Amino acid sequence: MLDIKIFSDFACPFCFIVTGIFDKLKEDGVEFAIEWIPYEMHPDIPLEGKSVEGKHPKGYAEKMYEMLNKLGTEYGIKYKMQEKDYNTHRALLAGEYAKSVGKYDEFSKKIFKAYFTDLKNIGNKDILDDIAKKAGLNIEEMNNLINAGKYEANLKRAKNLIGKFEVEGTPTFIINDQHKMVGVRPYEQMKRSFLAYS
Template identity: 40%
Template sequence: MTNFKVFSDFACPFCYIGFSIARKLTEENPDIQFDFYPYELDIDVPEGGSSLEASIPKEQIEMSYRRIERLGSEYGLVYKNKIKKFNTGLLHRAALYAKEAGKFYEFASEAFNAIFADGKNVALKEVVNDIGLKVGLNIQEMMMVIEDGNFEEAMEEARELAVAYGIESVPTFIREDGKRVTLLKDYEKFKRDLID
């Protein structure tokens, strides 16, 4: 079994690709395991969301999305929302609950889709609950344990681990021997970088 730590944020369009790579790799090779760690790119995004254009020039966003859409097309990813960003704190905590329930990959797939294909505000409880319902989670229990602070320790541990590893961009894949891969490319090349 080869284990990887993956630092990722649902608000990151590149992380949607990184997640898709990890999912495909685990389907191809059951001896590979990915452990996803929550990484909030911007914890200060207000509940109503904000525009990327407030901090990144429009031309730069458009240029980045040309590459993102090219890489994402290999996995059938849809990027309709290219300018709105949302606070992912609640979503990360719900994903930790989904992980405990054995449904992380299903939950994460719906979460990325909600943000980038549907442009939904994942800072809202009703949106996160809808994602949870789609994958068969007990959303009453999910919200209760989140509100009780059950995942605060895991969130803090992930933050500390990100600092310890010097994470500066996401997604970052770290193999158990310390090798790290951050630059996304097409699947076969990325797989070679990751495994060789």
């Protein structure tokens, strides 16, 4: 059995593809236990979002989205060109709540889709609540616990793990607490890499 920690942010387009990779690994009978570790890539982004204009060299974004859509096709994932980056802090806290009630998979897929396909501001509480509700979460309980600071300790623990494993970006996989793998590759290559450590 593989023990996999995946450092991820809902603003990481490649992390969306990882959800499809893990689904396919399950279908292929690969046994693994997975823990998604929140990695807040841009805590400084305001709640209304921040324009991506000038973020990348000319033509870079088009090439990146072409590659993302090529990789995502296998998993039914589609990307649209973004005009803004959004703050993910509250969404990551909501993800911790979703874990506590056994609905993280549903929630994460919906939040990734909202961010990368529907281009929604997941930093906006009303939008986040709507996504959480569609994922079957009790939004009143979720918001009460988030507002009470219940999951901030989870993000602090995540920061400690980021330091411990020297994680510098997303997605980063830590396999059996020993082997580090960074980034996403075609499925068969990812599968071979995981199985090499089992």
